[in-house]
Amino acid sequence: MKSKILLLEDDLNLSETVSDYFEEQGFDVVCVYDGDEAISSIYEHNFDLLLLDVNVPNKSGFDVLKEVRNQNKNTPAIFITSLNSMDSLEEGFSCGCDDYIRKPFELKELLIRVQTILKREFSNKNELINITEKITFNSISNELRDNGVEVKLNLKELKLLKLFLQHPNELLVHDRIYDYVWDYDEEYSDNSLRTYIKNLRKILGKDKIVSLKKLGYRFNQE
Structure with a gap:
């Protein structure tokens, strides 16, 4: 995107x-x-x-x-x-x-x-961010690629991924995620957030996004 x-x-x-x-x-x-x-x-x-x-x-x-x-x-x-x-x-x-x-x-x-x-915006100053050995994210074009093939994300999944990449290994509480991912006039949804997390885990691997019960999520970036 x-x-x-x-x-x-x-x-x-x-x-x-x-x-x-x-x-x-x-x-x-x-x-x-x-x-x-x-x-x-x-x-x-x-x-x-x-x-x-x-x-x-x-x-x-x-x-x-x-x-x-x-x-x-x-x-x-x-x-x-x-x-x-x-x-x-x-x-x-x-x-x-x-x-x-x-x-x-x-x-x-x-x-x-x-x-x-x-x-x-990203702690990694390079345009191309290596998420795993095979998966990269381009911070200028907003392209996520797996083995060179572009992976399509919806807008909220993209925003969620960018937020995680900007704050690697940091606890992001639910309210902070809602404020960033949802527009000011939109009603956020716990179920929708869980769905977006689930979809990103399918792409990036289950261990990349850790759920901290009742607190929020942390993105593990090596």
């Missing part, structure tokens, strides 16, 4: 250029054109990264990210903006961004910055 990016950019030509380029690189890009639309989309979907222009209608990119961070959403974010003062740079990082790139920029440079941030 492709990494999903939100692109907030009110310049239609630039929005199309950036989205076309990133889709050619294997990303899924959702384009929005004003701050209110961005907020709605962020709450409706789960993005791997936010690309935010600053001077956009209704709500600035700065205000969008402030609101997102106030809701305890830690989705990585990059500001893409024509603002070039040190004050703007300082404000961008104080809002909680992970990176800040000034226009005009090279698409390749933006791609490198995006890939670098997506790798940072």
Whole structure:
């Protein structure tokens, strides 16, 4: 499953250029054109990264990210903006961004910055994570492969796997899993979580995911 990016950019030509380029690189890009639309989309979907222009209608990119961070959403974010003062740079990082790139920029440079941030989500800094001798996970493309053959996961199984890979050998309590895997307006289900765990164990091996009764789960990564 492709990494999903939100692109907030009110310049239609630039929005199309950036989205076309990133889709050619294997990303899924959702384009929005004003701050209110961005907020709605962020709450409706789960993005791997936010690309935010600053001077956009209704709500600035700065205000969008402030609101997102106030809701305890830690989705990585990059500001893409024509603002070039040190004050703007300082404000961008104080809002909680992970990176800040000034226009005009090279698409390749933006791609490198995006890939670098997506790798940072994982304790393993390599793009390709070896789960077992045969099973690998690509932290950029979100592809799980067994002996080179892609294994299809549904969205919640993918999110659960990413959460485990980001926190190997760590107890993840049920509430933390529910908050990460389920959207804010979805009702989580104990039975559904057990089903997703069961499906991942079939792929990765029973011993990779340990159930700690009434507490949560731990992913064993050697």
